[in-house]
Amino acid sequence: MPTRGKPMQKLFVAVALGLALPAAATAQTISGTNHDLSARGWGSTELCVFCHTPHNATTAVTAAPLWNHGVTAVASYGTYASATLNATVGQPGDISKLCLSCHDGTVAIDTYGTRTGTNFMTGGALVGTNLSNDHPVGFTYDATLATADGGLKDPTTPATIAPARLFAGKMECASCHNAHSDQYGKFLRGSNAGSGLCLACHSK
Amino acid sequence: MTRIWWIALGLLLVAARPAVAQAPKHNCGFCHNVHGGSFAQLTDFPTSEDLCLSCHSDAGPATVDRDGVPVTIPKNVAIHNGAKHTSPTTCRSCHDHEGESGGNLALVPRTLGTPNSGARTVVFTARSGPNSFADGDATYDGACEVCHTLTVQHRNDGSAGKHNAAADCRACHQHRSGFQGQGGCTLCHNQPQDNGDNVPPGGRRAIVGEFARRSHHVQVTPADSIPDADCLTCHNLDQHQQGQVRLVNVDNASIVTLTGDPNTVSAEAAKLAPFCLACHDANGAAGDVTPFSDNVTRPLIDSTTWAAAAHKTAPVLAGCYGDGTTGCHATGHGSLKKALLALPTVAPLSPDSVSEQEGFCYNCHDGSPATTNVQAEFQKGTNTATQVFHHPVNNTQQPAGRPVECTDCHNPHRARADAAAPTAPTASNRLLGVSRVAVANGAAGTVPTYTFRSATDATTPREYELCFKCHSSYVTQPAGQTNLAVVFNPANASYHPVEAVGKNTNISANAFVNGWTATRTMYCTDCHTSDNVAVRGPHGSVNRYILKRPYTASSSSRTMSSGESCFDCHRFDTYANDNASNTLQGYSRFNPPSWNQGHAYHVDRRSRPCYACHATHGSATRPHLIVTGRNPGLNDYTETATGGTCSPTCHSQRSYSINYAR
Numbered sequence: 001m002p003t004r005g006k007p008m009q010k011l012f013v014a015v016a017l018g019l020a021l022p023a024a025a026t027a028q029t030i031s032g033t034n035h036d037l038s039a040r041g042w043g044s045t046e047l048c049v050f051c052h053t054p055h056n057a058t059t060a061v062t063a064a065p066l067w068n069h070g071v072t073a074v075a076s077y078g079t080y081a082s083a084t085l086n087a088t089v090g091q092p093g094d095i096s097k098l099c100l101s102c103h104d105g106t107v108a109i110d111t112y113g114t115r116t117g118t119n120f121m122t123g124g125a126l127v128g129t130n131l132s133n134d135h136p137v138g139f140t141y142d143a144t145l146a147t148a149d150g151g152l153k154d155p156t157t158p159a160t161i162a163p164a165r166l167f168a169g170k171m172e173c174a175s176c177h178n179a180h181s182d183q184y185g186k187f188l189r190g191s192n193a194g195s196g197l198c199l200a201c202h203s204k
Numbered sequence: 205m206t207r208i209w210w211i212a213l214g215l216l217l218v219a220a221r222p223a224v225a226q227a228p229k230h231n232c233g234f235c236h237n238v239h240g241g242s243f244a245q246l247t248d249f250p251t252s253e254d255l256c257l258s259c260h261s262d263a264g265p266a267t268v269d270r271d272g273v274p275v276t277i278p279k280n281v282a283i284h285n286g287a288k289h290t291s292p293t294t295c296r297s298c299h300d301h302e303g304e305s306g307g308n309l310a311l312v313p314r315t316l317g318t319p320n321s322g323a324r325t326v327v328f329t330a331r332s333g334p335n336s337f338a339d340g341d342a343t344y345d346g347a348c349e350v351c352h353t354l355t356v357q358h359r360n361d362g363s364a365g366k367h368n369a370a371a372d373c374r375a376c377h378q379h380r381s382g383f384q385g386q387g388g389c390t391l392c393h394n395q396p397q398d399n400g401d402n403v404p405p406g407g408r409r410a411i412v413g414e415f416a417r418r419s420h421h422v423q424v425t426p427a428d429s430i431p432d433a434d435c436l437t438c439h440n441l442d443q444h445q446q447g448q449v450r451l452v453n454v455d456n457a458s459i460v461t462l463t464g465d466p467n468t469v470s471a472e473a474a475k476l477a478p479f480c481l482a483c484h485d486a487n488g489a490a491g492d493v494t495p496f497s498d499n500v501t502r503p504l505i506d507s508t509t510w511a512a513a514a515h516k517t518a519p520v521l522a523g524c525y526g527d528g529t530t531g532c533h534a535t536g537h538g539s540l541k542k543a544l545l546a547l548p549t550v551a552p553l554s555p556d557s558v559s560e561q562e563g564f565c566y567n568c569h570d571g572s573p574a575t576t577n578v579q580a581e582f583q584k585g586t587n588t589a590t591q592v593f594h595h596p597v598n599n600t601q602q603p604a605g606r607p608v609e610c611t612d613c614h615n616p617h618r619a620r621a622d623a624a625a626p627t628a629p630t631a632s633n634r635l636l637g638v639s640r641v642a643v644a645n646g647a648a649g650t651v652p653t654y655t656f657r658s659a660t661d662a663t664t665p666r667e668y669e670l671c672f673k674c675h676s677s678y679v680t681q682p683a684g685q686t687n688l689a690v691v692f693n694p695a696n697a698s699y700h701p702v703e704a705v706g707k708n709t710n711i712s713a714n715a716f717v718n719g720w721t722a723t724r725t726m727y728c729t730d731c732h733t734s735d736n737v738a739v740r741g742p743h744g745s746v747n748r749y750i751l752k753r754p755y756t757a758s759s760s761s762r763t764m765s766s767g768e769s770c771f772d773c774h775r776f777d778t779y780a781n782d783n784a785s786n787t788l789q790g791y792s793r794f795n796p797p798s799w800n801q802g803h804a805y806h807v808d809r810r811s812r813p814c815y816a817c818h819a820t821h822g823s824a825t826r827p828h829l830i831v832t833g834r835n836p837g838l839n840d841y842t843e844t845a846t847g848g849t850c851s852p853t854c855h856s857q858r859s860y861s862i863n864y865a866r
Contacts (some may be wrong), residue, residue, distance in 0.1 A: 082244055127239055135238045135246060151301070176238075199231035204301035 033127070033182040042110035042117065052113050052181075053099075063094035070111035072101045078130035079138070086148040087139035087171075096137050096172040099179070105125045141171050141201070151203050163190030164200040230311060234259070255281065256295045282382040288354040291319065293298075298347070299826075303772045306348075318351040321360055326350050330651040332372040338542055340369025347371050348383075356445045365401050389435040390428040403447035411537055420538030423498040434496045437489060438479075438536060454489040455482040466525040467546065469535045477516075479521035480533075484488045504660060509637065515621045528567045532616065538731025561609045564596040565616075581734055581743035585750075601814065603682060606674065613638055613670055615659060615742075629666035629703060634741070640669035640679045645703070648695040650823030651687065654678045663671045667727050668692065668702050688728075691822035699822030701725045708828060715791040720773040732771060759816035759834040764807055770814050782808035793862035802860070810854075812836060817852075 026193040028055045030047055032035050037050045044050070052070035061067035077100075094098060101107050106127050110117030127134060139145075144189065157163045164175050176197060177187045184191045212587050220331035235255055236246045249255035258264055267276055284293050299311035306314030308328040318324050328347040329335045338349040344360040352359050357367045368376075376391060377383040384394070385717045398407025403760045414420065415427035421438075424430045440450040440459050449462040460479045466472035482489070484505040489495035493502055525531045527546050533539075536547030541552055545564055552560045562582060585593025596602045597609055610616075615637030622633045639659045643652035657663060668688075672678055676689035694704035701724065705847070711722035720726075724794070732742040733752045742750045747769075749755065755769035756762070766776040777784040778791045782804040789795040795802035806812045817838050819831040832838045840851040847861040 079245075084245065124239075131241050133237075133242050133246065162711070192231075192233070195232035198236075202301075204232070 019203050021104070030167065030180055030182075031199050033187070034129050035179055035182070037109065040110070040119075042119065043115050050110070055114060056113075061098070062093070064098050067098070068112050069101055070107040070117075072097055072104055073107055074100070074104055074129050077104070078132040080134060080136035085136070087141065087145050088126065088137045089136040092131070092138045093167060093170055093172050095167050095174055099173040099177070100127065100129075104129045137170075137172050137175070139171055140169050141166055142169060151170075153201055153203055155201070165189070170182070245643045252295045256299075257281075270712055279380060281379040281737075284383045286355075286380075286383070289319070292825075295314060310347075312347050313557050314598045316350055318352045318360070324350045324360070331374075333370050335771055337373040338366070338369060340829060341686055348377075359860040366395055387431045388430075390430055394428050403445075414535065414537035414548070417538035417540050418551075419542050419544050421536060421544070423500050424496075431497055434498075437483075437495045451476075451479050453479050453482045454495070455485075457486070465529050466523075470523075470530060470615065473525035473531050474525045475523075476525050481505060481510065481526045481844050506637070506660070509618045512620055513616075514634075516713070517620075519864050527765040528564065530575065533563070560599065561611065565610050576739055578739070578743055581736070581739055583745035584735075584746050585748075591749055593746060593750055594743060595750070606682070608674065609636065612673065618715070627862075628701075628727045628730075629668055631665040631667040631670065632740075635665060635667060638665075638670065639673065640665055641672040641676065642666070642669050643676075643689050643703075645695055648697060649690060650693070651677055652693065653687050653688070666703075667729065671728050686821060688821060690824070691819075693824070694823070696822050696824045698827045700820075700829075702728060702821075708866070709863075711793075712791040712864070714788075715775050715778050716773055717771070718773060726773075731772070756813065757815060757820075759813060761836065763811055764811055764813055777804075779803045779814075780807040790863050792847075793866070794860060795863060798863045799860040817841075 021024050037046060038047050042050070049068060050066075051069050052066045054066060057066035057068055058071070058137075061071060075091075077092055079091070081089070102109050102121050103125060105121045105128055108117030108120050118126045132138070142151070142153050143154045143156045146154045153160050155166060158165065166172075166175060174189075176189055178189050179187055180186065184197075190195055190197050190200065198204070214441055218505075219746045228488060237248055238246060241247050247255050249258060259277050260279060262279055264277060264279070283295065284298070300313045301311070301680065308314060308326060309331065312326055312328045314322050314326060316326050325345050326347060327335045327343075327345045331337070333339065334341070336346060338346040338358040340358075342362065344350060344358075345361060346358070349358040349360050353361070355364060358369075359367045362387075373383075376385050388615070392408065394412035396406075396408055396410045400407070414432070415422060415430060416425070420427075422430050422434045424434070428497055436452075436453065438451055441451045444448055447678070447763065451460040451462070453460060460475050462472050462475065464472045466476050468515060483495060483502050484565045486509040487493075488502055494500060495502065523531055525536060533544045535544050535548040536792070537548075539545055539548035540550065541548065541564065542561065552563070563580075566579040568574045569576065572714045573716070574592070580595055581593045592601050595608050596606075598653055599607070600750040602818045611634055618637030619635070620633045639658050640657050640661075642655040642657055642663070644655065644766050645652045652733075656678075657665075657669065672689050675681070675685070678689070681687065692699050692702045696707075698707050700706070703725075705723050705725055709722045713721045716722070729740070729742055731752060732750045733740060733744060734750075735745045735752060736745055737752075744752055745793070751769050753769040753772050764771075764779070764780050771780065775788070775791060777788045778795070780803070781788070784804060786797045789804050792803050796803055806817075807814065816834055816836050817831065818829045820829070823829050823831060826832070826841060828840045829844055830838065832840060835853045838850055838852050838859075842849045844859075845866065847859060848861040849857060851857045
């Protein structure tokens with residue numbers, strides 16, 4: 001038997017908070033989460049500045065407002081493939097590339113504004129540039145795909161797959177993750193207790 | 205703000221709700237690794253088996269803590285690959301995501317692609333009762349029955365039996381054994397079950413209880429703990445549940461297939477004799493004389509001697525098996541009688557009755573079909589209150605500590621007729637193969653050294669050795685009973701020639717009748733045998749002491765008749781007829797013409813029975829079986845080369861001369 005880590009163990013930790021309703025009122029913030037870099041000593045004690053700036057933002061980035069972080073230059077990520085996959089998986093969309101601007105490990109986390117950082121992503125949060133072992137992103141998820149797959153919900157009505165959501169009809173990192181809230185752990189958009197977030201799309 | 209609250213609550217409920225009404229046990233994340241799964245479908249294992257067994261093996265976690273709820277994990281599961289499967293199954297043949305989402309238990313999908321029946325709907329919402337593994341109703345959608353088309357039970361078209369319908373199949377068919385029936389032979393065969401398919405007629409037999417009967421193979425208790433290996437010593441399961449008993453000949457591995465009842469069908473019984481002997485012969489079960497887990501040594505039935513045994517060759521017997529008249533044994537499992545005897549379900553009456561050992565033998569040996577009526581012999585003499593003139597094979601007649609049964613003298617697997625009359629003391633073939641006590645004699649009048657010889661002892665048996673088992677001091681004898689091993693010692697001064705030719709070999713042959721001579725040896729059973737000359741052996745007699753002819757152990761004066769025991773060998777006219785010619789009387793030394801008042805005078809004219817002067821079996825000190833101390837009788841006797849001197853109670857001491865040389 002392979003000795004790698006048991007996959008099921010990775011999700012167990014996060015799920016306990018899912019039904020803790022009072023947390024919903026207090027966790028809608030970045031402050032105190034892993035995305036809160038203000039105390040790292042990386043040139044600012046501000047909260048938002050590592051990604052956004054009110055002035056002199058990067059106009060090349062349109063997928064998010066007033067972008068202030070260095071953007072990854074990787075043009076071709078490894079993509080997920082599977083014999084049972086019906087979707088056509090393309091490169092991550094622009095919005096996903098903003099996430100990958102830290103999480104593919106090619107741009108330092110503290111490269112923002114005019115600063116060129118030196119601290120790169122490590123550990124479990126490092127997704128890397130080969131996304132073949134990650135849930136696919138950058139593909140169109142529509143009624144046609146749902147029909148072809150047979151195991152996916154029809155996303156035509158957005159509420160069907162809530163709390164997951166699509167961006168320009170595509171699955172992106174932010175379909176599952178909300179960088180601004182760690183309410184559910186792992187910056188998920190909804191609780192994954194009982195695999196609830198997975199089952200938002202997957203009819204399993 | 206209130207509105208936001210409600211929206212957040214709604215989102216939470218949507219996200220947290222179970223996919224179906226039942227609580228799922230598997231989360232996506234148990235198997236799928238959204239960021240990092242190296243194998244297909246974002247898993248961490250190359251095959252579904254590796255993935256499943258990462259939890260469902262002893263090496264996996266003890267419990268999966270799902271949302272804080274500990275869940276016990278079924279361990280050591282084995283993939284279901286039955287002997288009739290033509291293609292291998294995998295975990296996902298029966299388990300997949302659709303199970304829990306579809307409402308079935310244990311990830312069993314709502315639709316299964318079956319091997320022989322296409323896609324089929326599966327309803328598996330309970331582990332017993334309706335909608336369980338095989339609930340026995342007419343919709344064959346149970347998790348087990350939905351695929352099965354070749355099984356003996358629970359086929360998906362209803363064409364087979366439905367044993368234990370709606371039970372939890374896993375009670376016997378465990379996942380950890382690949383769903384092979386488990387729990388041992390005894391788990392099912394401790395109770396009958398008839399699915400009505402007539403395969404075999406009457407269905408499954410309850411066997412276990414038979415192993416708790418009075419006699420049975422496999423001395424393991426309780427009977428339901430008998431291990432399968434013991435069953436498989438005799439049984440072959442290649443065609444289990446197909447309506448036939450298949451036995452294994454352990455010596456050559458051939459299969460003995462029974463297609464009928466060996467107790468009533470002779471052709472079936474005939475099949476079983478070689479099968480039984482495969483174990484019960486000298487080499488046991490292919491070299492193992494303790495083939496069962498009880499480590500009990502199998503009783504030896506010498507296959508060579510059995511082949512020649514009367515019971516083997518008797519035309520009425522088809523083999524070992526029968527109903528008590530066509531064969532002696534009726535079960536391989538257990539009998540309410542001794543030695544697996546027929547009929548196994550008929551208990552002997554208590555105490556000792558015709559259902560016990562001798563009673564069993566009487567099934568045949570009562571005159572039909574065996575021509576000799578031995579039963580009648582054992583019923584002789586019971587009209588006398590204090591005496592039985594038969595060996596007391598009936599337990600109620602046996603003195604304490606002195607049991608005797610047919611098998612003490614006869615080995616039913618070995619006894620056979622004599623091709624020619626044997627010469628004493630060599631035992632008759634009818635007495636072969638039973639234990640006995642041999643003697644090594646010392647000085648006259650002394651107790652010999654006894655040697656017990658088992659039933660399998662290869663030395664030539666002497667008949668008296670069987671008698672000595674009870675009628676010598678090898679055992680504790682009742683008070684007053686003669687130690688025959690002492691009196692028949694050839695070192696004695698005189699004795700009836702049981703162990704060796706007699707001492708007085710020069711007696712005229714004409715002094716005997718019925719072919720006897722002074723140099724012949726004799727059997728105990730020449731005197732102690734049935735009064736019915738058609739029946740051999742000391743089973744019983746109308747005469748006391750089980751004598752062929754009557755005998756009175758008293759010296760009191762009486763007129764002896766030619767029918768008495770002594771005159772079966774010793775000539776009556778010579779010894780007891782004073783009117784006989786001198787020629788006839790002269791065959792005895794102590795008679796006319798040399799001495800007028802000899803044997804014939806004493807017995808005939810003076811009415812002195814032989815017993816007055818002669819001992820019966822032997823005398824350690826005096827010749828001619830002379831005995832002193834009886835009244836009327838002798839006080840003393842001395843012998844010379846030409847005669848002798850008597851000192852009787854009846855007259856003064858007199859000396860006589862003899863007719864011919866000693």
